Amino acid sequence: MQTLQNSSDTHLNPSELDETVEVISITHWTKSLFSFRLQRPKSFRFNSGEFILLGLTDNTGKSVLRAYSIASPSWDDTLLFYSISVEDGPLTSMLSKIKKGDGVILKRKPTGTLVLNALRPGKKLFLFATGTGIAPFASLIRDPLIYENFAEIILVHTCRMREDLAFGQLILDLRKKDSLLKGSNKKQLKYFPTLTREKFVNEGRITDLIISGVFFREIGILGFCSESDRAMVCGSLDFNKEMKTILLNAGLAEGSISDPGDFVLERAFVG
Numbered sequence: 325m326q327t328l329q330n331s332s333d334t335h336l337n338p339s340e341l342d343e344t345v346e347v348i349s350i351t352h353w354t355k356s357l358f359s360f361r362l363q364r365p366k367s368f369r370f371n372s373g374e375f376i377l378l379g380l381t382d383n384t385g386k387s388v389l390r391a392y393s394i395a396s397p398s399w400d401d402t403l404l405f406y407s408i409s410v411e412d413g414p415l416t417s418m419l420s421k422i423k424k425g426d427g428v429i430l431k432r433k434p435t436g437t438l439v440l441n442a443l444r445p446g447k448k449l450f451l452f453a454t455g456t457g458i459a460p461f462a463s464l465i466r467d468p469l470i471y472e473n474f475a476e477i478i479l480v481h482t483c484r485m486r487e488d489l490a491f492g493q494l495i496l497d498l499r500k501k502d503s504l505l506k507g508s509n510k511k512q513l514k515y516f517p518t519l520t521r522e523k524f525v526n527e528g529r530i531t532d533l534i535i536s537g538v539f540f541r542e543i544g545i546l547g548f549c550s551e552s553d554r555a556m557v558c559g560s561l562d563f564n565k566e567m568k569t570i571l572l573n574a575g576l577a578e579g580s581i582s583d584p585g586d587f588v589l590e591r592a593f594v595g
């Protein structure tokens with residue numbers, strides 16, 4: 325899905341070159357989840373929902389870069405990212421220790437399929453995420469464009485524990501204050517969190533809740549409608565595979581930017 329480019333690649337045009345940008349802030353949500361905000365280079369453009377390569381230099385002087393979804397909307401002055409921290413992860417073990425004022429390498433080549441123009445027109449848009457897979461949707465739900473394209477948006481987030489929902493809830497709070505969104509836009513979004521390892525109002529994996537029908541009952545619909553429902557999926561490989569089967573069985577077709585369809589998938593950053 326994504327190609328890592330070597331930082332010594334000489335065939336890149338200037339807009340794709342590495343650039344070091346400053347860390348504005350970092351927030352540790354749990355022992356293993358953190359978010360960080362970076363300065364946005366003035367001429368850096370992207371579409372809400374896209375990812376870029378970012379990273380750090382390790383102690384041998386080598387750039388360690390990984391794909392990260394941008395969690396802030398395309399209109400924001402800064403760039404927000406949401407990450408898991410893996411103890412022996414080559415990048416995240418370093419990244420989780422960054423401080424305000426540090427430099428992070430950014431490659432200016434945003435890409436990805438979780439963008440509005442990869443979907444055919446529709447009425448209802450489902451955004452299905454597990455874990456850090458919520459990052460691209462954190463960007464999209466604060467972009468006025470999504471509310472012009474869809475009458476209703478349902479953000480679904482499955483996590484293990486209640487504390488894992490905190491970043492998503494911050495985004496929902498920020499969204500409430502977004503002046504670019506109209507009051508009516510704010511009512512177009514429904515939020516459906518589920519937890520798998522703690523007692524909660526919605527318990528279980530979203531895949532199981534869809535198959536059992538509990539999800540549809542809770543949000544007050546009979547099922548997916550291939551004519552007017554669209555979906556974006558971002559999670560682990562297994563999650564994406566299971567969601568793909570569910571959506572194909574419901575008659576939805578997978579899309580891409582070159583061939584827009586009813587749903588699109590992208591793997592969440594894993595470590």
Ligand code: A2P
Pocket residue numbers: 454455482483484519520521529530531532560562563564566
């Ligand atoms: P579970 O606790 O049952 O594994 P992780 O922290 O491992 O990235 O997982 C994030 C959330 O995604 C957890 O709640 C996890 O549930 C859920 N999950 C993991 N794999 C799948 C899958 N294949 N389908 C649905 N949910 C999944």
